[in-house]
Amino acid sequence: MKIQHNTYLSLGTNQGNKLENLQKAINSIANIVGNVQKISSVYKTPAWGFKGDDFYNICVQVSTYQNASQLITSLLQIEKNLGRLRNETKEYQNRNIDIDILLFNDEIILTKNLIVPHPKMLQRKFVMIPLAEIASNTFHPIEKKQISVCLQNIDDSSQIQRIKNKLIRPIPITEKYNYIAIEGNIGAGKTSLAKMITEEYNAKLVLERFADNPFLPKFYKDKERYAFPLEMSFLADRYQQLSDDLAQFDLFKNFLVSDYYIFKSLIFAQVTLSEDEYLLYRKMFNLIYKEITKPDLYVYLYQNTERLLENIKKRGRNYEKNIESEYLKKIQEGYKNFINTQKDLNLLVIDVSDLDFVNNKKDYNYIIDKIKNN
Known part of the structure; x- marks a missing residue:
């Protein structure tokens, strides 16, 4: 620490x-x-x-x-x-x-x-x-x-x-927010940004446990067969993880950053499931969504499809190698619809298509300034 x-x-x-x-x-x-x-x-x-x-x-x-x-x-x-x-x-x-x-x-x-x-x-x-x-x-x-x-x-x-003039104290992120969710399409850099913010502000980090999902590699090989069990397992896991982590903040870290928000479950399900499966899934999701603590700030990292494919290729996950641009575009459209319909969520959309916030401190500070001044 x-x-x-x-x-x-x-x-x-x-x-x-x-x-x-x-x-x-x-x-x-x-x-x-x-x-x-x-x-x-x-x-x-x-x-x-x-x-x-x-x-x-x-x-x-x-x-x-x-x-x-x-x-x-x-x-x-x-x-x-x-x-x-x-x-x-x-x-x-x-x-x-x-x-x-x-x-x-x-x-x-x-x-x-x-x-x-x-x-x-x-x-x-x-x-x-x-x-x-x-x-x-x-x-x-x-x-x-x-x-x-x-x-x-x-x-x-x-x-x-x-003198009478007063200066303004900048309000730090840790006072302004208790819980920030970083979201974005596959390969947008949400996990990298969440880790960087956590490191700088000594926050509690909540990362999506996608690597432990046994259905994920199978899904990329046979989407039609494994879409429903994959989405249901993700929903259950995300609900349990967020419920556990949000219920008990670390005594020394009263600021939490996650690299996902549970609503992504619905966005991906809408793309991957058939109509009847999605209707059933939606009923389950609505029950769970009522119980989840909403983030103080929802940050969506927009990345163009070309950059997404480049980033996916760079990180070299074998089960992601067959992801196509059309699939990413559908996910992007799902996030767009979600953002446009949310009225009670504090939303911040940042276009990172031309930014390299992992390797360029200036780009990272640009994002932090956006978050601070939102």
Whole structure:
């Protein structure tokens, strides 16, 4: 299990649209580093150590799975992405964004690239006032005193003014959703995406147990004979698995991601079964569907048929080698009809035909942004 760390960061800017600079930095931290738990008020402060425009300063609390070394690398990259140009001079200067690590858990870190707690934080009102606002009872690991007490002892006569403008805290996926179902046609990448999201957010993963179904290889050889037992066995297995997993969330993982939703049973059955078999199957499905917990978000990955066939070929499952494009098109049409008729399900359709989210971090982040902002 990945270890989650608690860190406090100081952000400052004195160039351009200062509020926008801070908000962009917060959003980048949420996307790259971890969940932003708290944001202080914005404080207007005079430039420290040089003549320049007034700064806007804040502190934020962030929970992250990155260690301290990874964290400082990420923050430097965020500064660079937002236009920060660093040079060799050690003199104070104007900057459009500055991000410093103040505290990291209760650790004391002394390396060439990072010193924590920040060595000058106890000298600066523009750091300590916003920090005390969101972490007054947190202890400074060297001073062994609460931040609120450290603030009282600070020797800094700078004038600090809190402004009325508020910044927006990005709501993390783990707060927005408890259960996400990732769906798509055969070969769309739903299992890969579900695993990636689970890994990043330390979620509970529910994967369809298709590999254990003895009827599946037989079905691809003789669809007419084995369609009904295959669909009935899938329905029973999906119902049991989802009922068991959704009934008891992991104590340390209150966020669940599955690579299927039970309604796919009906979609595939409609394609594979004869009319009379489908009517019987539908009666059984309706009874079960009432009992299943609906996902907070249903994500459908649309992939064009050509890419689906390529992906199926790449993964090399012997029983899938005879899947034809017409069969995939029928499945696609079934999903389309399902999506168009659902009114009570929170749906998000993402076209991944031109994306490689497994190997391209930018494409993966694009999908995560879609999920976050849905």
